[in-house]
Amino acid sequence: MSDHVILDRIEELRRQFDAELAQAASLDTCAAVRDRWVGRERGIITGEMKRLRELPREDRPAFGQAANELRNYVERELNAALERFGARARELEIARGRVDVTRPGFPYALGVEHPIKRLQAEIEQVFISLGFRVFDLPEIEKEYYNFDALNMPRSHPARDSQDTFYFDETTLLRTHCSTVQIHAMKVMKPPVRAVSTGKVYRRDPADATHSPMFYQVDVLALDEGITMGDLKGTLEVFLKRIFHPDVRMRFRPGFFPFVEPGAEVDISCIFCFGKGCRICKQSGWIEILGAGMVHPKVLRMSGVDDERYTGFAWGMGIDRVALLKYEVDDIRLFFENDLRFLTQF
């Protein structure tokens, strides 16, 4: 057999292959063409290669080379075709799987923190960052901690403003968190930086602005060299962090039996920025807390040298802050657990 006979045959196979591949219109038919031509057992090319041994020795190299070239060609063309059809198939698959992303997602539920508890945690964090230790204190107190040790003996008129729930002669529900002063001085030596938050109780009938149970935060700093300026500076940091960085503070004389000098603290109205509105009753200021320098009698009763140490203390209603911040018009809403209310926070 001459060379050109061999080559003609190979050329004929190539034309046949081209024609078949051109007919293939999908990934599946293309795969069938592949199996027919380069299948490992019965593929046409494999068959041709098997004929090699039947040829005269001198013809083998030329035939082998041509057959190899054909196989390479067929494989190359097949791969290109498969890839073409594969890409189109993926496109179709994607098109079939398209989703309406505007439909609602899976209804995972997420709980909502109680607004007062969130504020409480926020307030504690501010004080921790300022080096204060947070005390978790009892709600059931001895009269001594709630009143006497805070310079409010039974005959003190200031007790009238804190109508108290009693269990017996000397045991009561705390009326303020100022008890932290006495507890902290009992367990810590100066420097003392103490804060406590929690529920307090007063015999006030419930209405839009009163609740027999509400939340307070009380603070004590006690050390050598603590001044009223330090009280004002610390308060300013605190109020700006809790309300707004631009909030202004007004500090005026006030009276609480456990501090001297005593102060009332106002913040500039966070709604009208001090211009005057319904919430601040046109005054531009909102009364927010009571503060002062710890009364020397309070220090003495707790065994602290009032010549060497000075301190400041203040107390604030957390509910009051929540009422203001969120413009809630009825304090009772905080204790009704109406989900229409809670889920707004």
Add this chain to the structure above:
Amino acid sequence: MKISVEWLKDYVEIRETPEQLKDDLTMLGLVVESISPFQGEPVLEIEVTSNRPDCLSHVGVARELSALYKRPLKYPPCAEPLAVPVERIPYEIRIKDRDLCPRYTGLVMDGVRIEASPAWLQHRLEAAGMRPLNNIVDITNYVLLELGHPLHAFDFQRLRKGKIVVARARPGQRIITLDGVERELDEDTLLINDGDGPVAIAGVMGGLDSEIKPDTRTILLECAYFNPPSIRRTAKKLGLSTEASYRFERGADWGDTIQAAARTCLLIQQVAGGEIAGSLKDVYPAKIKPVRIGLRRRKAEALLGVTLEDAFVTSTLERLNFKPAPKGKGKWQVTCPSYRADTELEADVIEEIARFYGYQNVPNTLPRYNSQGLASPVFPFENAARRILLGLGYCEAVNLSFAAENEHNQFAPGNGERVALRNPLTEDTQFLRTTLAPGLVKSARRNFNHGIGEVRLFEIGRVYSLDSQGRPLERNTLGIVGSGGFAGCNWRHSQTAYDFFHLKGAVVALLRGMRSEEAEVVPAAGVRWLNPGDAAALIVGGERAGVLGSLHPDLAEEYKLKQPVFLAEIDFEALCRKVFQPVKYEPLPKYPAAERDLSVVLPREVSYGEIRRGILGLGVSQLVSVELLDVYEGESIPAGKVSMTFRFVFLDRRKTLTVDQVQAFSDNILTFLRSSYNAELR
């Protein structure tokens, strides 16, 4: 306290507008709540704190303004002399209990004509919110509003034996007071008696019998100083607060009884035409010494954080009528005015300096913060529990700590323990809650009633109990309530009703998230508010830490609940002792795990918990997990039986398990189920 601006002008020059006065007084500590006009004249409503009774009068407020504006104070004119050469009407004043009445000043006038007060007097009383009665009573009220000192006028003819005796009441003594009420007195009450019996409750209210009547011609004026705690006690006990008691219990001026009497005497002479008939008697058996306080400029500077000039210190105090006597450089002995009930210590005087220095002018500084911030011991636990439950979709609730009697009876612990308040406010505050359950049930019901059926709430708060001596205790507790649909209505998720296993799942997730010790949920009896059909106890680390289940059907009916409610209550303090187990890392397995599912039919009364414990107790160390895939009862399952499908996961940390080994484990388990529970392979 209502302060008329026009009236104030009698004592101090005022050029400021009422608005300016409002700001200035507020910044001095006298909060002006409002300015309201009375017949066109501005009246300031001032909130006077309980430490400043000296400001419960027009002169008192004028004194503050005179010090602030540095303008002289004009004291009102007084009668002079207060003695007559011939005592036309002899009388006697005796103080038996000088501890309660250190000073009693009296004066007798006769020839008074009782009639209506002149217009100017009525106008001023009304501006200050008082109702005019007759000229004598109005004048004593006028002086009360002017000087702050309460006075009383007796009809002298009604005072038997012309005598005033100040003494504690005898037990059971009675008096009819001006308001017509007969009052029984006890020995803590100080009385003004005549020669025979009580004529007034000292410092609180006069007696009806000796009141000024239209035919009164002779009067005895009383201007006294009473012990403040005593008046406070009496007023509280009698539930009787008057303009007089309000001032006496805060502390009247012990030094001005003569001036106040003289001022009243002059007004009576001018208005009611009386004359002195019995000279002024100032009975003062318990002399009160003026308060003297050592003051150091350095101490004031150290407390306030400012630098002060000596001249500023002394001029401020002098303007306020304090008398600083120098005691060396920057040191004084300060004598306080008799009307300042609030000055006792150096700090009190420093406050006066600070008020006039201006609190606003004290520079804001920060102390050396030389300590480490520290959260409360309970914070990490509460925070973890809150985060987990919030993440599971439970909203945080806060209920009032009180319990009404009916709630108490419905939910009380087994021993019926009640934590009662001695002085409840309303029926709803008679007791403190012994469990969080009623609050959570009521919260759920409130939401149901508003059309919200899907309720999931948790509360961390205290519940109360009594110790062995009957003393109240508090314990931090966690409550959970769940009810209604679960995970809303959604196209991707069919609505399932919240049931016991949702609640249990939340509790288990909470424990896992808090890394608790080994926990299990077992049937429980004896929780009266739980349904006995699913009442369960939570055991953590071998200790009972809480209960869970559905609300007892009786209570559900009583509370008219429209849907089942599931409740858990966990003793948070007990839980805290069993959580935050240390993390111990275990190397990741190198070999694959093998899963096997097994469906068996079992008698219905055998609990899953028991089966699981049994399987884990077989000693197959390669068994790393048992899951309950399915529970089925019904067609093809015989009555009294239940089909359970388990999934077992086997893992050997040293080699890949062969199919035969896994089969052997599985057979081992099946043999156990067959022999122990009569199980049949399904």
